[in-house]
Amino acid sequence: MERSLSHIALFAALIAVLGFVPQIMLPFGVPITAQSLGIMLCGTVLGAKRGALAVLLFLALVAIGLPLLSGGRGGLGVFASPTVGFLIGFPVAAFVAGLIVERSRASIGLAAGIGALVGGVIMLYAFGIPGLALMLDKTLPEAALMITAFLPGDLIKVVLAALITQGIARMRPDALLSRA
Amino acid sequence: MLTLTSPRETPLHGWPAGVKLAGLCLFTLALFQLTAPLWLVGVAVALALGHLALGRDIAAAGFGLLRPLWPFALIVTVWHLILHDPSGGAVILLRMGSAVAAANLVTMTTRLSDMLAVLMRLVAPLSRLGLPGDRIALAVALVIRFIPVLSDRIALIRSAWFARSLRPPGWRLLVPAALAALDEAEHVAESLRARGGAG
Amino acid sequence: MSGTQDQAGIELQGAGLTIRGRVILSDLTLTLTEARIGIVGRNGSGKTSLLRLIAGLVAATAGSVQVDGVDPARDRKTMLSRLGILFQNPDHQILMPTVAEELTFGLRQMGRADAETVARAALSAEGRSHWADQPVSTLSHGQKQWLCLMSVLLMNPATILLDEPFAALDLPTEARLTRRLAALPQRLITISHAPAAVASCDRVIWLECGRVRADGPATPVLAEFTEAMARLGADDADADLSA
Secondary structure, three states: OHHHHHHHHHHHHHHHHHOOOOOEEEHHHEEEOHHHHHHHHHHHHHOHHHHHHHHHHHHHHHHOOOOOEOOOEOOHHHHOOOOHHHHHHHHHHHHHHHHHHHHOOOOHHHHHHHHHHHHHHHHHHHHHHHHHHHHOOOOHHHHHHHOHHHHHHHHHHHHHHHHHHHHHHHHOHHHOHHHO | OOOOOOOOOOHHHHOOHHHHHHHHHHHHHHHOOOOOHHHHHHHHHHHHHHHHHHOHHHHHHHHHHHHHHHHHHHHHHHHHHHOOOHHHHHHHHHHHHHHHHHHHHHHHOOOHHHHHHHHHHHHHHHHHHOOOHHHHHHHHHHHHHHHHHHHHHHHHHHHHHHOOOOOOOHHHHHHHHHHHHHHHHHHHHHHHHHOOOOO | OOOOHHHOOEEEEEEEEEEOOEEEEEEEEEEEOOOEEEEEEOOOOOHHHHHHHHHOOOOOOEEEEEEOOEOOOOOHHHHHHHEEEEOOOHHHHOOOOEHHHHHHHHHHHOOOOOHHHHHHHHHHHOOOHHHOOOEHHHOOHHHHHHHHHHHHHHOOOOEEEEEOOOOOOOHHHHHHHHHHHHOOOOEEEEEEOOHHHHOOOOEEEEEEOOEEEEEEOHHHHHHHHHHHHHHHHHOOOHHHHOO
16 A cells, blocks of 8 residues: 555656756647656556646646646646647546556556557547647647647657666666566 | 745635635636637636735745746637738637636645645545545655755765766766655655654 | 563574575574674674664565564564664664654654653653754764664663664764663664774674575674685685775
């Protein structure tokens, strides 16, 4: 019990801290934030349930007014902004990524990559695009078009999430709760 | 810990947090029913005046919090100019700005502890699903406690990197950062156990 | 558990600890009743594992461990009032964001309704009331160590386990903490690699490779320990460091 709770809390803190580290800028002002990688890692490292709870805990702290989203954003306003769908999709993304790593028999790097792609991109977009469409009064294809600029960055993140999870597995095999 | 709540007390700080949040929900729902640009202009002006009435610091902070919306504002503006539908674009922009500004106003005028109390009331039904509120409160406290600890750890990892490399660590930083979080989690679990556990 | 005066103390019967096939501690049979006990040993000798075993943070994989007649790994609730631990790194121990919350944490776990009052009273008795709502991240290392000790003392355990309590403390802070600890009525079990830290103990146990190498009054045990360490240090270090 203590271990679950402490891992959930520490990974929620990790997502927050990764919002403060410098980000890599892609063209069109699209940042690759270490923070969104942190969301994927919650799933691939902690597994489905703990990963999703860590992300939910992080979002709860953002909602009650801590400026923990990358760029110092936070408060209730971010849940009224056009990207609300992505925020709602975050815990689902971590859950699905974790579930795939837990269930897959593939090597940890490959499983984490597939998990990050299906959870962190496909599931996340499945929530983010309708949110965007609703908030900006656009059709789904129009909303999807608006975020195509993010796709290359998100695919890079999938590869990075796989490499990082593999790195953790190599350095501390017992620590990977998703494969425990 | 730094919060978005205004340190200067305004009359809105005194209102019960639950009332403000319920009001915000109703306001946002109503906002999405409005389609006439003139009505939305009225709402936006009223919100701006409301901010100013609470003080210029609130107005300035509120304006600052709207800044991350600029990419969307740009996309919507260009989109609707190309479609020759400026009033349609104005409706979207005014609605987006008003919804976000109103939500931020509640955040700025509600203390973290009051917000936390509302959160605890909202998650209370979860105890029947095996997630007692005190455990959630403990988790929240742990996150606030360990954000500065992990932040220091990552700063140390960065300096250790720069001590032996000329290039910035980039994504590679995340492996030791995640390991640091995993290690801290084991220590916290042990300390929790030493002092009575998580129930 | 009242009326167990005859069982007071810490009793290890053939206790051992094996983690993933690696033997960490083996065949420890000890009865610890003295007021001040020191445990010395080199890095990796199993000192900290022994402390974790006594504290009930890990369960023995062989033999038994009893604290005042209770299995510390099983009955955590009873242990809260029997045993306190001061970890080596205060940052591994402090769980709450502010000083007052940290002080009340353990008391609340014990079910004390007056936790807040007790904590604030303790702070003001120490002349540090102004610390109550301060974030712990603003405290210095020595101040954090002090906070950890206060949090443990508020729970009023009969025994306190100290893991290298003076590591990373400057000399004045170390002197203050030494004085503070010496005055405590509790049984103290101090773990250290430094003979000086346990020199005033009633009994010293020297641990080597997870076994007791020597056990007895401080002076002879520490003399033997210091001599052995000096001899090892004088040897060519390569054999040791490349192991």
